[in-house]
Amino acid sequence: MDDKRNLIAAILLSVAILLGWNFVAEKFFPTPAKPDVTKTVAGTGGAPAATPAAQGQPSALPTPGAPAAASAPAAIRPIETVLREGQRIPIETPALSGSINLVGARIDDITLTKYRQTIQKDSPPVRLFAPGGTAAAYFASIGWSAQGVQVPGPNTVWTATGAKLTPTTPVTLSWANGAGQTFRIEYSIDANYLITAKQTIANTGTAPISASSFALIDRLGKPTDPHEKDSWTIHIGPTGYLGGKSVFDVDYDDVEEAPNRAVRYNSAGWLGFTDKYWLAAIVPAKGERVTAAISSPAANNYQTLFARDFRQVAPGTQVTTNSRIFAGAKEVSILSKYQDDQGITRLSNAIDWGWFEFFEVPIFKLLDWLFRQVGNFGVAIMILTLIIRTLMFPIAQRQFGSMAQMRLVQPKMKALQERYKDDKPKMQQELMKLYKDEKINPLAGCLPIVLQIPIFYALYKVLMLTIEMRHQPFILWIKDLSAPDPLHILNLFGLLPFTPPSLLSIGILALILGITMWLQFRLNPQSTDPVQQQVFKIMPWMFMFIMAPFAAGLLLYWITNNCLSIAQQQWMYRKFPELKTAIAK
Known part of the structure; x- marks a missing residue:
């Protein structure tokens, strides 16, 4: 009798494990997506609510004198339509292609040419960045804040020196405010995924000015694909090396629920947004002191930002800072190379190896x-x-x-x-x-x-x-x-x-x-x-x-x-x- 009772208990336990496994696995062992469901834009599973992305201005670390954000686009439009408008400087490397928008000096058009959206041979390449006004707006922007002088904003039209940004041909953008201050951005790029922006403010006026430079990544919407959502074993969302540690415990909801819709840090090695396979991150110069924040300036809109302290720029002098932008695939060898050669602290942790990294x-x-x-x-x-x-x-x-x-x-x-x-x-x-x-x-x-x-x-x-x-x-x-x-x-x-x-x-x-x-x-x-x-x-x-x-x-x-x-x-x-x-x- 005891053997029969034990047998029935064993069968019932097996059935319970079989039926309950799906609930446990969804949380602790999310299954991979099928090979034909990759969406058009990396990390974006569809058109989010029609909330416009911020226009490339810092929201989490407000600074005096920052120009107001540009007005929101009237409607969400196709990416191809937006890219055909305005003036752009092409970007071309062995690993990616795209363009820089001369309006706002934004890097808002990046496709990863080595990776396809699906396993089909004729599948288009994965798109990482998309311009503002599109359903999956996602871009990097750099700029300045200043006290009492006009600085370039999201609608500023820059003048370019150089026809194409490649690993061997940098591009310089310049703009003058008409009051004695000239702003320059020299973009250079390597053969992989790292863009360097050399920011210079030259003061030819008669009085000193106080200015600060910043870099940000702006993203509209969060992934809706169930296989691109944050889970117990895989972090997807805001990340970085912040406050002396790798950040995996902040997700989109945490940012929206934080005081003033922002999570602030007193130091940053790098920060950005990670999807399962892709990363967009901003990186200050090696050893540079910056403050940083992850914020949600509006519903369904997210930013990562770092800003430098204000500095005096005397008449006849200039101040130069360097910011770096990573926009690409989380290839283990590439992340490790940037970590070692470029001094980007723990960039390899953009891959959420977890506690068993030493073994994995x-x-x-x-x-x-x-x-x-x-x-x-x-x-x-x-x-x-x-x-x-x-x-x-x-x-x-x-x-x-x-x-x-x-x-x-x-x-x-x-x-x-x-x-x-x-x-x-x-x-x-x-x-x-x-x-x-x-x-x-x-x-x-x-x-x-x-x-x-x-x-x-x-x-x-x-x-x-x-x-x-x-x-x-x-x-x-x-x-x-x-x-x-x-x-x-x-x-x-x-x-x-x-x-x-x-x-x-x-x-x-x-x-x-x-x-x-x-x-x-x-x-x-x-x-x-x-x-x-x-x-x-x-x-x-x-x-x-x-x-x-x-x-x-x-x-x-x-x-x-x-x-x-x-x-x-x-x-x-x-x-x-x-x-x-x-x-x-």
Whole structure:
């Protein structure tokens, strides 16, 4: 009767885990997006409410003498229409293209030419920045605040020297206020994603002036794609190295609910907005003292800003400051290079590795190195699994031997449990004596499983976070290892016109995972407890449902691991045939 009750309890628990997993996974292990749902603008999932973006003026750190923001656009217009208007200076590098708007001197047009919006070959490149007045307005702006003199504002039309901004040809913008002050911005760019703005204010007037320079990033709307939202494991939103630490705990809602709709910091290494794969950030000069803020000047509008202290500019002198703008993909090697060579403190933390960075980064570097050797990330994942299994081979051998020994002494254990069923302390004492006499470590079987948990989690983070894994194909129908298996059995692999719910989205990889896990359990020494036998029969198929929505690369890792475990078990039985015979008896 007790065995039946335990069996029913085990089945009910399995069902509860299966049904409740989706709720837990949405918060702690968000599944990657399907490969064909990337939106038009990086990090933007659609047109937000028609609230105009701020016009490139600082709102979080108001300063005396700052000009008023320009009037809001009358209506949201297509990006192509806005880009055709006015005067622009083209930007062209091996990694990105776009333009600088001479109205306001804004960098408001950036597309990342190395990355496509979807896995389709004719898919357009990912757009990061878009001009004001569009549904996904997102741009960088630099400027000045001054006391008692006119400074350039969002509607200022600048004069350009230079036809195109490239890694070898800088562009200088200039404007004079007619009262003796001239303002210049010299833009330069490297071959990747870093733009440097050299800001100069020259005072040719008769009296000293007090001025401050600033840099900001302005963004309209927040991501609406569920896979581009902040979660427990992946931070998306405002970020930076602020107040002496990397900031991952401030999201868009926090900024809107803060006093005066702003979160202020007394120092900044860099700050900006991060999406899963993209980053826009402003960076002061190395070692420079600035104050910073993350703010929401209006509903659905967000800014990150740093500003310098006011300085006196005497007649006949000039003051120059340097600001940097990162606008691009969060490539691990590029972020690390800027961190080391440019002195941008902890820029690599724009990738939210979390607490286990010390373990995840080596896994990524090994996987990336393997990819560069074999040219296929799927094969690289399989080789990585083989390396991990090889390193863990002695531990796995001990696990298998311990499990076999436990099965061999099951009759003695059941006899002890029956003899001392009314005296639990005495039963535990006798069981420990039995383990000692038989030289059995009851915890040895758990060690490989415990060691697999951080490896699996590290691979999960690598596949979810690193752009190097984005849109990487394997073979046949697997076109993106960072996305779930696109073929679902329930809709006959896409022949039926519907998408199954995530709980029932069983793909071919998930089915193979269930089968290999079932085979692995079949080869394990069988338990004499009927309840455990039933649980082990259910577990492979329960995991098949749980793992189905995960990235295809994770399923490939687990399948390869199961196959290697099966091969190891077969080898053990062939090397020690008496072990299998003893267990059978």
